[in-house]
Amino acid sequence: MPRPQIKYCPECGNKTESKTPEGDNQIRDVCDACDLVHYQNPRIIAGCIPVWEDKILLCKRAIDPRKGFWTLPAGFMELGETTEQAAVRETLEEAEAVVQTEELYAVFNLPHIDQVYVMYRSVLLKPEFSSGEESLEVRLFAEHEIPWDELAFETMRKSLEFYFQDRQSGCFKFRSADITRPLSR
Amino acid sequence: MPRPQIKYCPECGNKTESKTPEGDNQIRDVCDACDLVHYQNPRIIAGCIPVWEDKILLCKRAIDPRKGFWTLPAGFMELGETTEQAAVRETLEEAEAVVQTEELYAVFNLPHIDQVYVMYRSVLLKPEFSSGEESLEVRLFAEHEIPWDELAFETMRKSLEFYFQDRQSGCFKFRSADITRPLSR
Ligand SMILES: [Zn+2]
Ligand SMILES: [Zn+2]
Incomplete structure (x- = not known):
């Protein structure tokens, strides 16, 4: 990705x-009027894997990118919040569902698009949910029902793969991975 | 912290x-000329705990904030890199030391200053290091030598506490914590 300016x-x-800038080793956007260097990062x-009994809550995206594809609830972290608060908020916004997080479960680096995903394991407090403004449909999926070919992002596929692997082994362990390519189809 | 504008x-x-903006629930800086909404995040x-035998590498900061205090190597992640690459790069820049990361060890949320720390456990490939431009001094500390009262940041204190706890128990496990106050002194 070319550096956004x-x-x-x-x-x-x-x-x-x-x-x-002097003492730096990268090209930055510098203001000569007020001498500020404008860094980009x-x-x-932040998102989560919301679980109810043996099922996982997924949202069908109502917006681009990947409109019409299924995703775990997740979105850009805002100023003033923690990754955990962001994950809970996004689940409320996208799925109108209230979750309690259990633990930070996975971190994904996507250096080609300058994103870092922070995913939590969470439980739905009750089996109540509906489509938020950014979702066309929200529903619970058992493992054999997961729409693997209609997932919106590789991060979601990996999160679900890790989750089902660990659930089967009986031991959830923190995961991290780099994803350097789009979802293979 | 007031929202930076x-x-x-x-x-x-x-x-x-x-x-x-319409459909949003937060105040943003919006350009009426080109209709762009300028989000802030x-x-x-990213940083690491560089280990050589039973010792930890710390850097005495040559720059503000917390000039003269000791820190683990860490710094702002750049576009185009992973958290792991950022941690390795910062260690090279601040301590002129080459590390190999072992695993993502800790994530800290600091919502009051809009930062998320991602810390790795790492090993020094050889006991060679020196002060980078941002360090006054770099040295290895055994556990009993750690300058607990002269640490630069609460994130570094917590990283070291977790590390020594886990080393003693013989089992390193991923850690996450929220830090909502400055280093207590
Ligand atoms: Zn300016
Ligand atoms: Zn504009």
């Missing part, structure tokens, strides 16, 4: 210049 | 307006 200084509106997507 | 549109330089700091 901060063309104008967010602080003063001056046109920035792309250059390597990867973003965190 | 993106006063001018990074894309077109127009003055932004703080408002809640927490940043990731």
Whole structure:
């Protein structure tokens, strides 16, 4: 991915210049008017695997990217919250479901799109849910019902694979993985 | 922390307006000229616990914040890299030391300053290190030598506490914690 550019200084509106600041080793967008260096950083997507009995809650996406495909509830972490709070909030927004997180379960790096996923294991407090604004449909899936060919993202496929592996072995362990390609189809 | 403002549109330089976009539930900086909503997100700091035999490598900070205090090597994750690559790079920059990561060991949320720390356990490939530009001094510490009262950040204190607890028990397990206050002194 080419470096997205901060063309104008967010602080003063001056046109920035792309250059390597003194003492740095990377090209940054620098404002010569107010001397600010505008760094850019990867973003965190927080989500969870919501479980009710032996089933998993998935949402069919109502928005792009991957509209019409199934995903675990997840979204961009906001300022002022923790990854856990973000995961709970996203589940409430996308599936109108209330979850209690159990533990931080998986971290995925997606360096080609500058994202880091932080996924929790969680339990639904009651089997109540419905489609939030970003979902077309929300439902519980037993393992044999998971729509593996209609999953929206590789991170979701991996999260579910890890989950079912660990559930079968009887021992959940923290997982991390790098994902450097889109979902293979 | 008050929400930091993106006063001018990074894309077109127009003055932004703080408002809640339609379908959103938070105040954002919106550009009325090009219709872009400028989201802000927490940043990731990646670092590691570099081990040589029974000792841990710490760096005395040459820069603010917390200049003169000791830290594990860590720094802001850059675009295009993984958390693991960021941790290795920061160790090379701050301690001029080459490490091999063993596993993702701890995640810390610091919602009051919009940071998420991702810390790895790692081993030094050889006992060679020196002060990078951001360090005044770099040295190996046995457990009883750790300068607990001169640590730069609560994240580093917690990382070291977890590490020594797990080393003693003989079993390293993934840790996560929320830190909502500065280092107590
Ligand atoms: Zn400026
Ligand atoms: Zn604009």
